[in-house]
Amino acid sequence: MSQSAAILSSKAEAVDLRAKLRKAERSYKLKSLALIAPLFLFVLVCFAFPIGTMLTRSVDNPDVHSAMPATTQALESWDGTSLPSEGTFDALVKDLASAKESGQIGALTKRLSYEIPAYRTVITKTLRKLPDSTATSKREALIAVDSAWGDVNYWKALKQASSKLTPYFLLAALDHRVDSATGSIVKAEPNQSIYLDIFTRTFYIGGVVTILCLLLGFPVAYWLATLPEGKSNLLMICVLLPFWTSLIVRTAAWIVLLQSDGLINRSLMFLGIVDAPVQLVFNRTGVIIAMTHVLLPFMILPLYSVMKSIPSNYVRAAISLGAHPFVAFWRVYVPQTFAGLAAGGLLTFILAIGYYVTPALVGGAADQMVSYFVAFYTNKTVNWGMASALGSLLLIATLLLYVVYGKLTNQTQAR
Numbered sequence: 001m002s003q004s005a006a007i008l009s010s011k012a013e014a015v016d017l018r019a020k021l022r023k024a025e026r027s028y029k030l031k032s033l034a035l036i037a038p039l040f041l042f043v044l045v046c047f048a049f050p051i052g053t054m055l056t057r058s059v060d061n062p063d064v065h066s067a068m069p070a071t072t073q074a075l076e077s078w079d080g081t082s083l084p085s086e087g088t089f090d091a092l093v094k095d096l097a098s099a100k101e102s103g104q105i106g107a108l109t110k111r112l113s114y115e116i117p118a119y120r121t122v123i124t125k126t127l128r129k130l131p132d133s134t135a136t137s138k139r140e141a142l143i144a145v146d147s148a149w150g151d152v153n154y155w156k157a158l159k160q161a162s163s164k165l166t167p168y169f170l171l172a173a174l175d176h177r178v179d180s181a182t183g184s185i186v187k188a189e190p191n192q193s194i195y196l197d198i199f200t201r202t203f204y205i206g207g208v209v210t211i212l213c214l215l216l217g218f219p220v221a222y223w224l225a226t227l228p229e230g231k232s233n234l235l236m237i238c239v240l241l242p243f244w245t246s247l248i249v250r251t252a253a254w255i256v257l258l259q260s261d262g263l264i265n266r267s268l269m270f271l272g273i274v275d276a277p278v279q280l281v282f283n284r285t286g287v288i289i290a291m292t293h294v295l296l297p298f299m300i301l302p303l304y305s306v307m308k309s310i311p312s313n314y315v316r317a318a319i320s321l322g323a324h325p326f327v328a329f330w331r332v333y334v335p336q337t338f339a340g341l342a343a344g345g346l347l348t349f350i351l352a353i354g355y356y357v358t359p360a361l362v363g364g365a366a367d368q369m370v371s372y373f374v375a376f377y378t379n380k381t382v383n384w385g386m387a388s389a390l391g392s393l394l395l396i397a398t399l400l401l402y403v404v405y406g407k408l409t410n411q412t413q414a415r
Helices: 002-057 063-067 069-075 086-102 105-115 119-128 138-145 152-161 168-173 195-226 229-244 247-258 263-270 284-307 313-320 325-353 357-362 370-379 384-414
Strands: 176-178 185-187
Touching: 002 384, 063 069, 063 086, 063 105, 063 152, 069 086, 069 152, 086 105, 086 119, 086 138, 105 119, 105 152, 105 168, 119 138, 119 152, 168 176, 168 384, 195 229, 195 284, 195 325, 195 370, 195 384, 229 284, 247 263, 247 284, 247 357, 284 325, 284 357, 313 325, 325 384, 357 370, 370 384
Parallel strands: none
Antiparallel strands: 176 185
16 A cells, blocks of 8 residues: 555656646746847847838839729729720729829829829829819810820720739839730830849949958958967957948048049059059949958958868878878868858858948949949939839849858758
8 A cells, every 4th residue: 555655656746847847948938038039029120020011012002093093993894905984084083183182193193104204294284174073074075185095005004003013113123114005024115224234233343342352351361260369369350440430431531542642542653553643433443442341351250260160180181191282272271161251252242232331432323233222212212112122132132142052051061
């Protein structure tokens, strides 16, 4: 009897112990969640939500639909082969009058002018002579005000712009558009095809800056990794020194250095390399020089962290086996730095293609990158759709780079 009681008591203690263990684990998890909750909320509110909003704004199209609900509904059943019915014209008159009272005309004409530039003039002219309710035929009255209302293409453009979601901005960012007459995707007009050149310029400048940072940063990182710790730490302070000053101050300093009577031009003329000042600022050269200086630490630091973990015995062993020092360095040491090369190159390139301040201050009109036009559409023309489309495409390019980086890293680790 006493033995069975002891067994039952031990089982009860084991159950109680497991319950206490689960309670302790649950308490630990709750504490961990409480610690990361502020960071999670910060990332959600300040990072994920703005990006999600940007992505939705690139396809959001509320202007025409909200300003002309009756006309939008009437056009849903229109076949597009001939002029709409009399009821559609009547709905148009009522919607224009309502939009004028509610103050939506500005957004309406702005959106319709993206489809056909003359639409703004047509709407403005129609509002001045808007037919009243006594008109027997709203169709004839509107066509009498402006003959554009008798053109099927204007109605096709209105129907195309009235959908709640639109590919217009994303296609425009790729120098394409939807032909309102046929509904097919075609190339934009030559005077509107500017964005692919801007993206090409952005990636070109980012690529050149990344290559220059690699060429300059690799020897510096190798030097820091092979120096004694005391000297290495002292020189690392010099690498990190630019982070102690603001980006605008560093960019302004380059304007002073690169200008016609700046220190660099004076030095070149003093050494007899050039006879007259060289234009080094407010052009592509100045942008690349300034961005290379600003982004160089972002290349050095990942390389240094990887090089510091590479044993020096491998290269010495290769040399002792008869390999030339350069061959040993190239075939033994460099492959072990691929993770740092990939991380530094990716980080530098992503930062470079998103730069705004440095090209705006040091570059000229032909040196502005995608970020400049995102700011332009956001602050000056208040075209959120176009700004979001450009930003979305830049984000997609960045994500693709992350995918490539992941594959390269996996291949390197597999070797």
